[in-house]
Amino acid sequence: MDALHDLLMGFSVALAPGNLLYAFLGSAFGTLIGVLPGIGPAAGTALLIPLTARLDPTGAIIMLTAIFYGTQYGGTITSILLNVPGEAASAITCIDGHKMALKGRAGAALSIAAIGSFIGGLFATIALVFLAGPLTKLALEFGPVEFFALMILGISLMMGLAGKSMVKALMMGILGLLLAMVGMDPVRGAPRFTFGKMELMDGLNFVPVIMGLFGLSDILENAEESLDSTKSAKVGSLIPSREEVKDSVGPIARGSLMGTILGLIPGMTGSMASFLSYSTEKKISKHPERFGEGAVEGVAGPETANNAHANGALIPLFTLGIPASPTVAVLMGAFLMNGLIPGPFLFRENPQLVWGVIASFFIGNVILLILNLPLVGVWVKMLKIPYSILFAVILAFMVIGAYGVENSVFDVFIMLLFGVLGYLFKKFDFPMAPMILTLILGPTMERSLRRSMEMSQGDFSILFASPIAAGLLIASLIVLITSALRVFPGTRKKATSGSGSDRK
Amino acid sequence: MRRASLAAGIVFLVFSLIVMVASWSMEYYSSIGPGPGFFPFWLSLALGLLSIAWIVQILRSAPKSGNKSGKGKEEERFLPRGTALLRLLSIVGALCFMIILMEPLGFQLSMFAFMIFLLVVLGRVKILTTLIIAAGSSFGLFQVFTMLLDVQLPHAAIPFLAGIGL
Numbered sequence: 205m206d207a208l209h210d211l212l213m214g215f216s217v218a219l220a221p222g223n224l225l226y227a228f229l230g231s232a233f234g235t236l237i238g239v240l241p242g243i244g245p246a247a248g249t250a251l252l253i254p255l256t257a258r259l260d261p262t263g264a265i266i267m268l269t270a271i272f273y274g275t276q277y278g279g280t281i282t283s284i285l286l287n288v289p290g291e292a293a294s295a296i297t298c299i300d301g302h303k304m305a306l307k308g309r310a311g312a313a314l315s316i317a318a319i320g321s322f323i324g325g326l327f328a329t330i331a332l333v334f335l336a337g338p339l340t341k342l343a344l345e346f347g348p349v350e351f352f353a354l355m356i357l358g359i360s361l362m363m364g365l366a367g368k369s370m371v372k373a374l375m376m377g378i379l380g381l382l383l384a385m386v387g388m389d390p391v392r393g394a395p396r397f398t399f400g401k402m403e404l405m406d407g408l409n410f411v412p413v414i415m416g417l418f419g420l421s422d423i424l425e426n427a428e429e430s431l432d433s434t435k436s437a438k439v440g441s442l443i444p445s446r447e448e449v450k451d452s453v454g455p456i457a458r459g460s461l462m463g464t465i466l467g468l469i470p471g472m473t474g475s476m477a478s479f480l481s482y483s484t485e486k487k488i489s490k491h492p493e494r495f496g497e498g499a500v501e502g503v504a505g506p507e508t509a510n511n512a513h514a515n516g517a518l519i520p521l522f523t524l525g526i527p528a529s530p531t532v533a534v535l536m537g538a539f540l541m542n543g544l545i546p547g548p549f550l551f552r553e554n555p556q557l558v559w560g561v562i563a564s565f566f567i568g569n570v571i572l573l574i575l576n577l578p579l580v581g582v583w584v585k586m587l588k589i590p591y592s593i594l595f596a597v598i599l600a601f602m603v604i605g606a607y608g609v610e611n612s613v614f615d616v617f618i619m620l621l622f623g624v625l626g627y628l629f630k631k632f633d634f635p636m637a638p639m640i641l642t643l644i645l646g647p648t649m650e651r652s653l654r655r656s657m658e659m660s661q662g663d664f665s666i667l668f669a670s671p672i673a674a675g676l677l678i679a680s681l682i683v684l685i686t687s688a689l690r691v692f693p694g695t696r697k698k699a700t701s702g703s704g705s706d707r708k
Numbered sequence: 709m710r711r712a713s714l715a716a717g718i719v720f721l722v723f724s725l726i727v728m729v730a731s732w733s734m735e736y737y738s739s740i741g742p743g744p745g746f747f748p749f750w751l752s753l754a755l756g757l758l759s760i761a762w763i764v765q766i767l768r769s770a771p772k773s774g775n776k777s778g779k780g781k782e783e784e785r786f787l788p789r790g791t792a793l794l795r796l797l798s799i800v801g802a803l804c805f806m807i808i809l810m811e812p813l814g815f816q817l818s819m820f821a822f823m824i825f826l827l828v829v830l831g832r833v834k835i836l837t838t839l840i841i842a843a844g845s846s847f848g849l850f851q852v853f854t855m856l857l858d859v860q861l862p863h864a865a866i867p868f869l870a871g872i873g874l
Binding site for chain 2: 254255257258369371372374375378379381382385389391392394396397423424427428429590592593595596597599600601603604607608611613616617620623624628631632650653654657658660661662
């Protein structure tokens with residue numbers, strides 16, 4: 205009952221007019237980012253961080269989290285109408301969603317997707333409310349040793365699930381950790397890899413890095429093709445038929461559960477959740493032949509799962525301080541920029557903020573349902589903007605976003621540098637998720653390990669002295685070994701080729 | 709693609725060696741545990757070893773089949789060619805110029821020029837539309853961000869331009 209009491213207190217914060225406005229703005233921006241094919245959730249969320257510079261921390265986090273889960277709603281619209289996913293987690297929706305649109309059922313597909321997204325988002329948020337207490341209680345038992353081991357497990361999962369090549373995933377994870385070393389050393393304050401640049405003393409700013417890796421690299425990749433835009437299908441009636449509603453109930457229920465559970469696991473992306481939901485629905489369907497021909501289950505399941513995943517992925521961030529995906533890592537960065545360290549202590553030290561933000565998820569999801577159903581026409585109009593204009597405007601915002609974090613031209617350069625690197629990483633099929641995770645977790649990880657070492661006077665056996673830490677480290681090892689075994693037989697053949705990315 | 713992958717592997721290897729050498733100049737270990745150089749050393753060593761593993765994987769992988777029909781026709785190109793490459797380089801080049809000009813010319817002028825280039829040359833957008841969007845993205849966004857959102861975008865360093873509010 206404590207959880208409900210805390211949640212009610214949270215609602216009193218979230219329902220304040222200012223915070224309602226931020227939830228609305230965040231939801232609208234999130235939908236917009238989801239709708240625009242040129243920009244994904246990680247870069248989009250990073251891009252809008254400067255907008256929150258003047259807000260109080262509660263308002264800033266409410267807005268940024270709403271942007272994050274709002275992108276999951278918006279991505280559906282382009283998948284269904286254009287057959288182009290607005291973001292990766294909605295890619296699978298193209299298959300049946302666009303087929304429904306071609307049959308004149310685009311409105312119904314959009315409605316089912318929005319309702320599924322709403323239910324999925326609510327389900328995961330309810331899970332967060334009830335898991336927050338037990339998980340934070342557990343995490344409060346953790347010392348630096350256990351936290352270090354937990355972060356290792358998170359990173360191992362991310363690497364294990366990141367791509368086809370374990371070697372590449374490990375390389376990217378280590379590269380992220382090395383980049384996290386830039387700046388003052390967290391224990392002694394000694395400068396490392398700063399090349400005498402004052403701008404690097406506080407470390408590499410993650411906002412321009414993410415905007416480069418996930419945003420600019422996408423624009424560069426798209427520039428390989430001509431900048432023409434595609435034609436949108438007509439929306440038609442938004443009301444689904446009774447049959448369509450009946451067929452969607454099961455997929456929505458399963459998608460909610462599946463997405464929430466997968467959201468808890470670092471490395472499981474929204475795309476994986478939607479893909480798994482799609483394949484499950486197809487497998488258990490009495491008429492699997494309908495899939496690919498405009499089956500409503502192929503829209504309801506994945507769209508619910510990716511939203512449940514988005515909200516579910518906030519559970520490990522809020523309770524343990526572990527980001528489960530690149531976009532959540534961006535959110536973690538936003539917490540840190542506001543002087544807040546996500547994790548169990550935040551619940552104890554700043555309950556108003558945490559519960560206010562959690563309560564805002566309920567409000568945000570209601571706003572998103574309204575924005576995506578009756579107001580779908582507004583977003584459809586946005587799709588009429590040709591990409592030849594859109595890419596230039598996105599670039600302008602990226603320059604401002606990168607500059608605005610620290611008011612530094614150097615950060616715009618960092619964005620450009622990482623944009624080119626991101627483009628090359630994609631070409632070589634290097635997964636970028638492990639790099640972002642380690643870049644953001646790096647300083648905390650190093651601090652935890654070095655504190656542990658100080659406690660043991662430099663004796664590494666302390667890492668295995670605590671049963672929890674030992675268990676987590678062994679689990680990490682098992683994850684890495686099983687992933688390596690799964691991957692190695694194929695890597696020789698695939699070393700120089702391969703496709704697919706988990707960039708969002 | 710194979711050659712490009714090999715080159716990338718070598719770049720990673722060289723990068724890890726540079727980091728390793730740089731980490732030697734930092735304190736490795738102290739009486740209370742690892743020093744600032746501890747992590748970078750082991751991480752760069754691991755990165756170096758992984759780069760070697762990747763290079764070995766590439767060398768051991770058979771060159772792409774498709775050699776039946778002559779060399780490399782089937783092989784995936786690493787970088788695009790022709791106009792696609794030109795478009796790519798134009799964006800990178802324009803951003804470079806923008807970054808260089810942002811401090812002397814200020815945000816508004818440099819962004820205006822940047823947008824005109826992107827929209828006219830790359831987007832082939834009509835001139836009137838271009839002017840409206842370029843003005844909105846430069847002068848317009850400058851006002852919105854500095855007045856409403858407290859993001860201080862740079863003014864021109866050249867006194868004459870700064871004097872007229874740019």
